[in-house]
Amino acid sequence: MLDVALWPIVSIGLTFFLAGIVKGVTGMGLPTVAMGLLGAFMSPVAAAGFLIVPSFVTNLWQLASGPSFTALVSRLWLMMLGVGLGTVASSSVLVSNNTRWTTVGLGAALVIYAGFTLLARHLSVPARLEKWLSPLIGLTTGAVTGGTGVFVIPAVPYLQALGLSKDDLIQGLGLSFTISTVALAVGLTWRGAFQLDDLAMSSLAILPAMAGMWLGQAIRSRVSPAAFRRWFLICLLLLGTELILRSVL
Template identity: 25%
Template sequence: MIVETLCAVLALVLGGVLKGATGAGAPIIAVPIIAMLYDVPLAVAILAVPSLLSNVWQAWSYRRDRPPPAFVAAFAGAGAAGAIAGTIMLANLPSETLLLTVAGAVFAYIAFRLLRPDWVLSIALGQRLAAPAGFLGGVLQGASGVSAPVSITFLNAMKLERPAFIGTITLFFVAMSMVQIPMLVAYGFMSATTVLLGLGALGVIVASMPLGTYLAQHVSREAFDRTILVLLALIALRLVATSLG
């Protein structure tokens, strides 16, 4: 139990470092590790509260930097709808399938980062794809707690300026969390204990973010990205082994 707890805390620290360095992405590391140690529903439930609280203030702070309201509303609104569908999947799929879903989401993220690092999506096409991308990202978030393969990749491809990116992705996370949390409660995945664990997780993530900010300023982006991708690949392989074992 002590080893598992320490590993979970380390996962949150790494997630906080990633969020501090990039402005997003804590669940991409924390959820797979916690899911591997315990199970996917618990990992999703624990990270739901930190996701909501850590993104509310950023969404408000960057509210003036967002792209056109129609684009943001379509992306975030579809994400909320997708989170409903994904949470239903979370409640009904076998644990092995959920583990493979998380692993698949992580592998998809790694593959896209490696194969199409310079892919650019035009603003006009991005606006047309906002709702489909948001919905698919929401489904992944609800079912696996990891929307990054779609959400972050989609916004990165549009080459948004950092303030616009943060203002959009944080509102997307807030919209999903606001529908996901009540559903997690209704399905029995979230209790008072889970909320307390989530608040503790939030504290670890926030405390670790300055380290990520420091690393972003003193370590090359390429070296940092390679390290994260290798770590994610190892985590995903372990998830596959766990689900098949």
């Protein structure tokens, strides 16, 4: 029989392996899945500390593997600035451990967006509105990230609404999530909730997360664009439902 003391280590490894698979397939979901599963046996701020290093490494890999880094940075830099500032400013919410209702709101937003998009026409953002919407979307995404440790709303629907190709969408998500991860680490460190010892512990989750992401990318390469978009939205729907149920039950 496996020693009881090993179960937390095994649970953390399996959590990041599963989260890596989701991220490899959809380009997102590692923080959401990790926060959801780790929250069953640790506080939200402790879970956020665990996801810093594997999230950064997998997002950097995702960002580097795309074809349009320079073009995406030039197009999205205002959004990224807003993400960074909003996350650092609102990270006090996560440190307070009072994230129940912000997490419910995040889950509801995911469910509504994914359900609407699956059943209705695809949303699009006119090019003339990008320079005004991008910083607002970035700040809002940062506020949600600082409150919940999850990076997806409203950044994911906004990036999808820009009409990016599949590869550019994945790389754009990698860019947004990398900035969010760095900003969250800065915010938690600034407020004394993330220490050098936490960095070492978080690093232990890199290998299972990378293994899961590699498997997920292999799966994604065999999925058609239409199926990719459908499963992308289904994953959002499932992730949103999980967040709501975890917060209210």
